[in-house]
Amino acid sequence: MITVENVSKSFPLNGNPVAALRDVSVDVQAGSLFGVVGPAGSGKSTLARCIALQERPDRGVVRLDGLNTGTLDGRRLREVRRQLGIVGTKPELLAERTVAGNIATPLEQLGVDGPQRRSRVGSLLDLAGLTARAAQHPGELTDGQLRRVAVAKALAAGPAVLLADDPTAGIAPEEAGAVLAVLDRARAELGVTVLVTTQDAGVVRRVCDDVAVLEEGAIVERGTVLDLIASPGSWTAQAVLPAIETTRAQTAKYDRSADVVLIGFASVGALLPEAAGRFDVELATIGGGLTRIGDTPIGRFRLGVRGERADAALAWIADRGAHVTHTARGPQSVVAA
Incomplete structure (x- = not known):
């Protein structure tokens, strides 16, 4: 050491x-x-x-x-x-x-x-x-x-x-x-x-x-x-994760937007589709991408969420180990990256 x-x-x-x-x-x-x-x-x-x-x-x-x-x-x-x-x-x-x-x-x-x-x-x-x-x-x-x-x-x-x-x-x-x-x-x-x-x-x-x-x-x-x-x-995070580039027009389509970091095979592969199905929301990746840290897959996305249970879906994603930040309600409060 x-x-x-x-x-x-x-x-x-x-x-x-x-x-x-x-x-x-x-x-x-x-x-x-x-x-x-x-x-x-x-x-x-x-x-x-x-x-x-x-x-x-x-x-x-x-x-x-x-x-x-x-x-x-x-x-x-x-x-x-x-x-x-x-x-x-x-x-x-x-x-x-x-x-x-x-x-x-x-x-x-x-x-x-x-x-x-x-x-x-x-x-x-x-x-x-x-x-x-x-x-x-x-x-x-x-x-x-x-x-x-x-x-x-x-x-x-x-x-x-x-x-x-x-x-x-x-x-x-x-x-x-x-x-x-x-x-x-x-x-x-x-x-x-x-x-x-x-x-x-x-x-x-x-x-x-x-x-x-x-x-x-x-x-x-x-x-x-x-x-x-x-x-x-x-x-x-800023140096090694994929950049998020979105426009106000892209985020304006959704009730809620959030930046999410997913770490590991299970999170990257299944967490977002499972959240969409479980809470009956539309959940789209409108920015970001995938990379690897060593052998570990990492996803950094800006999500657009539409549906009555949008907040619950994002909270559930966070509870399962994802890192959810910069949430915004409605297009007026969304700042494009």
């Missing part, structure tokens, strides 16, 4: 300190895939470097499994750093070595013998989907493949924590998906705790269990992704 307690960090600029992190606190559960999200300059990379023990906070503490890393130096610091795998935005690979050779480099440095080394490299090539590229050199690979090699190399020594700083930046969407799949497999199959920094809300939607949103060095939102999307005003 990673615990960041009230961490602040500044850097000098033209002789004056500029705050990169302001009293940041987050908890990253062991075995989770945690996203730190924010725009450029928000402090994401600085936070990652503090957790990776590449920077020391000005104030506050970073703990790894309860260990106060601020007290470490010398040999003990190097030992703890070996438990941390780090993937930067620019993969540090040796051009003269093959893909397999690059992944093997950390194992050679640790003195791992040949058979063990080859077995470990083979497993990581499979994890990264690069077995067919094992004999190629970095210059023959795409940017996305290079990122996957870098992830496999960072995992070679068996770290407990993998820190990936903006791992999908600057690569095509289909290649970004492959990189995220490798990070997700590392968490699922190797039990590695993965912390990803990113500007892309799509990364949160596809692989993250938990998220912290940074703005100007401060945490403005944190929690599980599924909890945060239930709050319509949250950054996470």
Whole structure:
């Protein structure tokens, strides 16, 4: 488990300190895939470097499994750093070595013998989907493949924590998906705790269990992704859920309108039709759409409801775990998205 307690960090600029992190606190559960999200300059990379023990906070503490890393130096610091795998935005690979050779480099440095080394490299090539590229050199690979090699190399020594700083930046969407799949497999199959920094809300939607949103060095939102999307005003909900675009003319046809978030297979597939039948109302989706958070289907819709029991139908939907907000009666009180 990673615990960041009230961490602040500044850097000098033209002789004056500029705050990169302001009293940041987050908890990253062991075995989770945690996203730190924010725009450029928000402090994401600085936070990652503090957790990776590449920077020391000005104030506050970073703990790894309860260990106060601020007290470490010398040999003990190097030992703890070996438990941390780090993937930067620019993969540090040796051009003269093959893909397999690059992944093997950390194992050679640790003195791992040949058979063990080859077995470990083979497993990581499979994890990264690069077995067919094992004999190629970095210059023959795409940017996305290079990122996957870098992830496999960072995992070679068996770290407990993998820190990936903006791992999908600057690569095509289909290649970004492959990189995220490798990070997700590392968490699922190797039990590695993965912390990803990113500007892309799509990364949160596809692989993250938990998220912290940074703005100007401060945490403005944190929690599980599924909890945060239930709050319509949250950054996470606005960033990862389908947009709702409706007109006043569309909502004017109905007695009642509401924005609804449905989470899970049962809710998305059956809740709305069952409510319509049970309460004898017309219930139409007039905006929004479907997405997935990891493997969980999510629906965000603007509903139009017509019928005497419209309010009862919406209350029943909410009682069954849906998140119903922004209800309005009649066209005069409906504001189009």
